[in-house]
Amino acid sequence: MRLILLGLRMSIGSGRGGMLRTALMSSGAALGVLIVLAALASGAVAKAQDERARGRSPVYATEGDYSSDTDGGSRYTDRPVVAGATRLIEIDDAIGHTPLRRIAIGGATADTEVPPGLARLPAPGEIVVSPALAELIRTDARARERFPQRIIGTIGRKGLIAPNELRAYVGVAVDDPGLDEQRALAGFGGPLRFGRGDEMSDPDVFSPARYAAIAFALFVLVPFGVFLATCARLSATTRDRRIAGLRLLGVSARQAAVVNAAETGVVAGGGAVLGAVLYGVLAPLSTGWPVGRLQWYASDVSVGVGWLIVVVAGTVAFAIAVGVLAGRPARLDPLGVRRGAPAARPTPWRLVPLVLGLAAAAVAGLYERIPVDQRALWLLGAVLFTGLGMSIALPVFSYAAAGLVRRLPAAPVWLELAAARVRHSPGVAPRLVASLTVAIYVAGLGSLSIALVATDRDLVREATPSSATLLQISSPPPGLAADLRATPGLTVAALPPVPVTIGGVEKNALMGDCAEVVAMYRLGAGQSCVDGQVYWLDVTVYGPGAPEKPSFSGEIKLTDGTVVPTPTVTLTASPRFNVAQTAPVLITRQAPVLAGFEPEWKSFDLVAADARAVERAARVVSATAPATYLQGDLGGYRGIDSNLLVLILVCGLTVTFVLGVGSFAAAAIDRTMERRRDNATLIVVGTRPALVAAGEAGSGALPLALGLVTASAATMVIAASLAGILNVRIGFVFDRLAPVLWLAGAALLTGLVLIAVPAYVTQRITAESLRRP
Template sequence: MRLVLLGLRMSVGSGRGGLLRAGLMSSGAALGVLLVLACLAAVSVTRAQDERARDRSPVYAADDSGYSTDTDGGSRYTDRPVTAGATRLIEIDDAIGHLPLRRIAIGGATPATELPPGLARFPAPGEIVVSPALAELIRTDARARERFPQPIVGTIGRAGLIAPNELRAYVGVAADNPGLDEQRALEGFGGALRYGRGDEMTDPDVFTPGRYAAGAFTLFVLVPFGVFLATCARLSATTRDRRIASLRLLGVSTRQAAVVNVVETGVVAGAGALLGAVLFSVLAPLSTGWPIGRLQWFASDASVAPGGMALVVGVTVAFAVAVGVLAGRSARLDPLGVRRGAPASRPSPWRLLPLVGGLAGATAAGRGGALPTDARGWLMLGSVLVTGLGLALALPVLSYAVAGLVQRLPVTPVWLGLAAARVRHSPGVAPRLVASLTVAIYVAGLGSLGIALVASDQDLLGRAEQTSDVLLQVPNPTPTLMADLRATPGTTIVALPPVPLTVGGAEANGVLGDCAELLAMYRLAAGQSCVDGQVYWMEFSYGPGGREPDRAGDLRLADGTLLPTPAATLTATPRFNVGISAPVFVTRQVPAVAGFEPETLSFDVVAADRAAVERAARVVSARAPATYLGGDLGGYRGVDTNFMVLFLVCGLIVTFVLGVGSFAAAAVDRTIERRRDNATLIVVGTRPAVVAAGEAGSGALPLALGLVTASAATLVIAFGFAALLKVDAGFVVDRVAPVLWLAGAALLTGLVLTTVPAYVTQRVTAESLRRP
């Protein structure tokens, strides 16, 4: 018990310096615990969202084959037939700007129809029930108001929503609405997650990306938090080691000294960890509607079980104690060396191997053309990770070597020589100060490159610039809807149905359409043009879809009708990622095809820009709410490019904040701890300005070295990526260039955090000279 009380005394009763150290360490533990609990809460949020999404997902009756869908996504056989006139619904995805919107058209509902969670009743034809966020948007935004001209007769409750900002609407339509023809009867809710076009099992509609966010944020948070906490656990390391050494020289055993060290570190870290848990408990219930990009959640979903919170607090304290005890081992085993202030041993050159190996691996992955592509990719990934580890390991060696070069300069200022001497005396102290910031810069550089890759950067991926037009699809539209879309500014309606024909007696396929429709979907070769009323041979730049027929002989329709001889050959390049490979194009104005009706109709809408896409979406939603408009409507949904960019940016911000926080805590503590040594130099006649400059230089030297090394490593990795992706290295450098500016800003911040405290703490007092 006396040892425990002694540890408590050492943790809170060591004067202002001890209290400052305790405050810094507690703050670090509190911040880390808060972030870790927030990551764990993300798991809770996604689990709750997943459950609500499953509860509202429709279950359909058996189709004509007798199969229906289980709630787990499997199939089972049933002899229940589909009842004519039964309740049917279709879920349709839309977007208002970049906000995803889901419209559920339902027809044939009766009082006996099971209701989804959050609904008091289904809307009748011509009515809608909407989420609160959509109701507000309809009130304030003309784009939403024009999509839903129907009266709002209800609001979806929280049980039927994933998040408070979700845009969702149930739209009542007639039971015989053509848009519901292919839908099977509705049995109830609680089925597998899906997009609701029949039983097509595609992407889930729940925000499952949160699962990926939870795991990935853990990487961004736990690694820098580990560095941060380890830094805080070793604050005032020299002073604490001297105290432990003093206890050993007074007769305290190694085990007893370890107990004192455990108590001293554990009390401070435990107080901070508990503070972080309290902060989370206070902030989490207030978080409804807090946005992280497009993401929001209900506060009650963001919860962590008491057992989980206790585990986080316990692991945090245990980690801090382990770092403190292991780092103080030398003081317990060799107390005399610590009391004498013996210089640390020279860092081993072997510490450079991970850094050198990582950079060599990245270069080999970029230049190693003989290796398979998959092997080069895995080699690059491994090199990136090893290089990040190697930066922290190599800093003591590099700092020791550079400080030695500085000492060998023919004319070295006193303050610079003092800084170099301090670096070589304790080569691991200053690099430990800047390691977290150095690694944060490296992670930020690779993160910016990753953002460019995930965002499908056209220059970086070497892709040709795509057209600004957007291709949309409308399945089986009514003539009225087609007329409305044709009248919509900026849209071109395209229908290119296949035409069975023969070429010299051999069966082939043709395409029927107008020249304007062909030009909306394809680009013709230079000098070529299309004239309505003609027939053309077709060649496609992406290659034929099968054996080309012999272009000799008559062209005839399947009923034997003779077609005109093709006027020319058109070479077509698709404007979109779809295409046909028919060898013949027949314009509708050819008299021989007058009155021809294709067996299947396929309609596309080519929108000139995003504004035209928005106008087309409004027309379809308002005129035919049970008809979906397929294609890229501009909404951000699921694990898409914008989510990944958002995730990477947030992760990098957290990493950088923890890195700067770690550096700031260590810099302030280091200045306080150095006051005694600086006071000794001032007493013997050294000018305070020289002492302050030496103090600042001993921190600035490894900081500059670390940031330069991190920037250089980032560039080497970037050049490796450029060679691996086979793109111009200039594009890659442009993507990581902002990080070089960030490194410069970090250097200036570090200089301020080391220089200012060094200059303002030069007043010599008796306490400054007192040995602990």
């Protein structure tokens, strides 16, 4: 206990410098624990949202049992099937980029099971909406025009994933055509299902939280480890001198280690507990806090007591381990530490991890005989070894660079002083900049990933997509096509096949207006379509499944024997979208031979001129036919799309950069306070304070610049390797690395300010500065 009290006394009872170090280390541990607990809580959020999403997922009945086309359907066979013809369909929509799920339900009775969060199901002309959607209907015309029905209630939190979710249950007639394909509703609580309509990559909007949890763990744990290690070694020289002094007074090495562990553990433990308390205070207030489009309920943000103990104890144990291991030279050679002897020259073996990482990157990028998946593994190993090797190799680079500076024939005095300090303690300054160097390396790789994901989904094919958007509508109710035709920017492309015979051979002809044909196909140069005419149609479809060219010959007849005029003009057409109907004949709807003929439309295509036209189409369909869905990309951000990946990477890089800058700032301030004794000695003998401050800033700026250059160069090597694996031009990938160079420059300026400013403002020398070790 006496040794533990002595360690505590050494931490907080050594003047302002000791109190500053205690505050920096405690705040670092608190910040790290707070961020780690938040990262762990994202997993709890994902689990809670998953459970609520499954609880409201519909289960459909078929022949007295539940559907067999879902995973895990047998788990629900012991539940009774609700009698009646209640049916529903889940339809995905979007307002702007915000996903919206519309659930049309018809035939609800008093015996129909109600989903979680609803008091009752809506009847035709009624809706039940989420609170966020209710607010949007009140303030946004896009939502108000989608739902002209009467709102009879709001969905409770048991039926919602997050506070910002847009969800609506819409009552429709039991014989609505949109429900024809749906089986009877048996209840709720089944496996998650895809909604109909908008293109999605995940069954529900909760799924991104899983990936956010993984990404935050990757981006948080490594920089937090560096941050905590830096904090654990604050005032390292002063503390080593004290440990050496205890050893010279007769304290054993084991007892000195206990004192060192107590000194570090008490401070780190206090900060870790403070971080846990801050998390406990902030978590209940977090309902509705946005991280991009992700939100949550405060009750979902929970970390078990076991995990809380693991994080706090792990933080303290890691800090103690770093402090005890780093203080080993002071315990084994106390006399050398007390005399301020120069440290040993860094061994070249420190370069091995960095060299191995860069070599692995070169092999992955250049050696094409290795399979692509193995090259990707080589690249992953290169990323890890390079990140580890940079901080280990920095003392070697700094020592060598300082030696070159000292050989300059006319180097300024302050630069020689900086180089001498680097060579005297080659491991001190790199320890100062290691966290910021690693942060820039991680940020560089993350920025590269952001650029590639956000702007280059297909790196090999650089195609420019058409501004027009193709949508499809199935089982449209009467009058919907007319409403859509009257909407600006929309072209209804109903091109139903018409059975014909050509020279006695059964074929299909396309029937439609010329405007519909031009919306779906590009005609050959100089060609045009005139309504009322009949044309041979030569549709060019590229790819391995392209049909053979049709032969145009023979008399054309409808199924009732009516002779179709033989076409005299051939239209050469290529599809505008990845959907194409091929037929040898086009009969325009106004052709006299089709007078009075109107085929049944089971579906039709809809071409929207731009994003605003897509939005108008969604409004018309939702308002006039709520059980009908638009199939296509309506612009909503959902699932693991590029926008979410950018969001996760940006958040992760922000956390990494904050921890890196925080670690650097703590170490820079602490190092300035620690150097006051040596600086005071120089000033007392007549050295100008400005010269001393410049030397102090230079001794930190030299390894900082080397670290940032190493990080930028390593990132470019990894990028070149990636270009080789993807088989794209190196310049194509390097163009996306410009932000890394700007970020490195900003980090260099930030580091110089954090080093130079404290060095200049702490030159007030007192007797205490000379007396205290």
